[in-house]
Amino acid sequence: MIEESQAAKEPSHPILYSCSCNGSIKPSSDVATGPTTALFPLSQLYFCDSCTDIRCPLCTSEEFSGYFCPNCLFDSVTIAVKTEKARCNRQCFDCPVCFSALAVVPVPLADSTGTAVVLSSTATTKTDSEAPMSYILSCPYCRWDSSSLGSDWVFDKPTGLAARSNAVASQHPTNAEFEALRSHFEKVLAANTETGTPYAPSNSLTASLTSAITPDGRQGADPKARPSSSSSLVVMRVSKLLAKASAKKGISTKPKEVGDFQSTVTWPHPWTYETEQDDSVAERERAAALSDFGITSSLATRVLLSEEPLSLNSQLRPQRTQLRTKRIRKCRSCQNILVRPENKSGATKFTIKMIGLKYLPSITVANPAYAYRSASPKLFLRIANPYDDDLCVRLSSSATTGVEFSATDIVLKGLNEFGEYPAPKAGEKFPPGVVDQRENWAVVEIGGRLVESEDSATDIQIRIDFSPYSPDRTTVAVSPVGSKKGRAEGTFWIVARKSPVVLENDAPDP
């Protein structure tokens, strides 16, 4: 989840900005009367210039704009993504034990059984071009290698490994069963779409995806085959749910011309192992092996690998590397594009980038050095102007909280991209209440009852209004959010988490 992201958990974000969406996916157009529950550090916020309001990860939507493999960094086209199940179709595999990227290494040709491959330490670096070589996948981290899996995972050529591994994987009963189930539900979906039930794909993307994932080339999936147990139970349950939902809407319950699902695979009953006494030598050996944690597969491995849970590391097969995406981010209220990355996987530039950092005054806790000027605990905030032009900022809080500001209306100089600011003159006076002011920022002291109280659990809530500075008007004209498009003005709330923010006087001298 976005709210629980690594960045938000860190104590280095004592100041959180409040988004008007209040944690729902619908952006709100009301001027906030206080901070909402959607609190994010400034680095995670966006700014919609058509709504003139803050947008957070919750009230923006994402669309895929490209796919790439995180290991070989090659871009994948959408069609390939669909047919390859969003995995790399080149040479990239993840180690099934530790999830590092596997390397393709040459080894001297295996004997006729293809299993007795010995990986010598020199095999990876020094190869004799004359000798016939075979290739295996080897993990540079945990030294797992694919020779233990038999001849299926020892390759004649170092290329086209994905196709070979696909052929192996499609023979696996779970994959065959999954293909069969999918093709069955394709038919159910198609039949329901014709009769106009609500199970039709909701948008064009889903439609194209479902059409593309039909097992066209790979016929592991013939639904007319032998009967079986557990998967037909699943199908029955899903069909019942479908029937119930359509009954509510007054639509015919049975999808036409689609029979019940017939599984091609016979599965052992889930609790066979526990109820039946299996005294065979193999089973006893297997049970004994499970007590050795060194060779038993980890929980993460069992959850992430798509096949049936395998209890021993030696049974695990490498997985093709999952692709990552590049995404466009849109405002949910006006569909305005807030972030559009360049499509190439290597590119780190953005063609559109409406991030909060460039549109909202940045508020940070100022250097502890300021705190030693006062006798009682105080909070010092540094407010910086992200715009090229001068900016008026007004600080306020609801009267009941008892938070006091040393200055409420502050004029900040425009940002100079090259950091070329006039040097501060000796004996320069700051505006009244401003503790320090240079470049494009000013430091303000926050005090009062709440800040000085012992109750460290209470957060300090501050309202910020900002508008462009004009010489004839030194105070901020408080205007509702969204008044004028593209103007540097608005209102938002911040929450200062008190415990890491307010400095005690017994802190060591800097």
Added chain:
Amino acid sequence: MDLPIVLYDRDEYIETDTRNKISRKSIISGPANIVLGGKTIVQSDCFIRGDLRRTVGVPGAGAGGGSVAVALGRYCVLERGCVIRPPFKTYKGVFSYYPVKIGDFVHIGSNSVVEAASIGNGVRIGKNVVVGRFAIIKDFVRILDGTVIPANAVIPSFSLYGGNPGTFIEELPESVPELFEASSKEYYEKFLPAS
């Protein structure tokens, strides 16, 4: 929170023409083969192995050893006890070292060992991290403290990696280039001589 001001002993550090600040307590071997982009800080007890460069005779090596073994960009920070070592391998029977290239705004935490082939711009590497031989770290990546990046690993842009072995944890927000650049510049400006 603002970064704290770090005061250093003026006698300990050498400041170069391009305003790099290098501790005399660090070991810089083969300085002729090391390029620093400017405004880079190398703190005490670091070890930069510029002497481990390509052996003469390998295609691509400079005549007589003019080749660069370690290249660092602008506004980089090597904290106390870092080791930068060019990676090596035996290719077609010839043992050789390969150059390591590090981009701008790269911050490497204390006691980390880097044997990467390349590190992009805006990379934050934590403390006690091991970056394996020939690893490629692209732009704007953060690596948590204590991570071990295996040899030959590729880390794409805008990623947060952590763990042992290092695995992908989450994507970094789009504002990371601005954030990392600003904090690198702030670090340099607040790294000041005492008195």
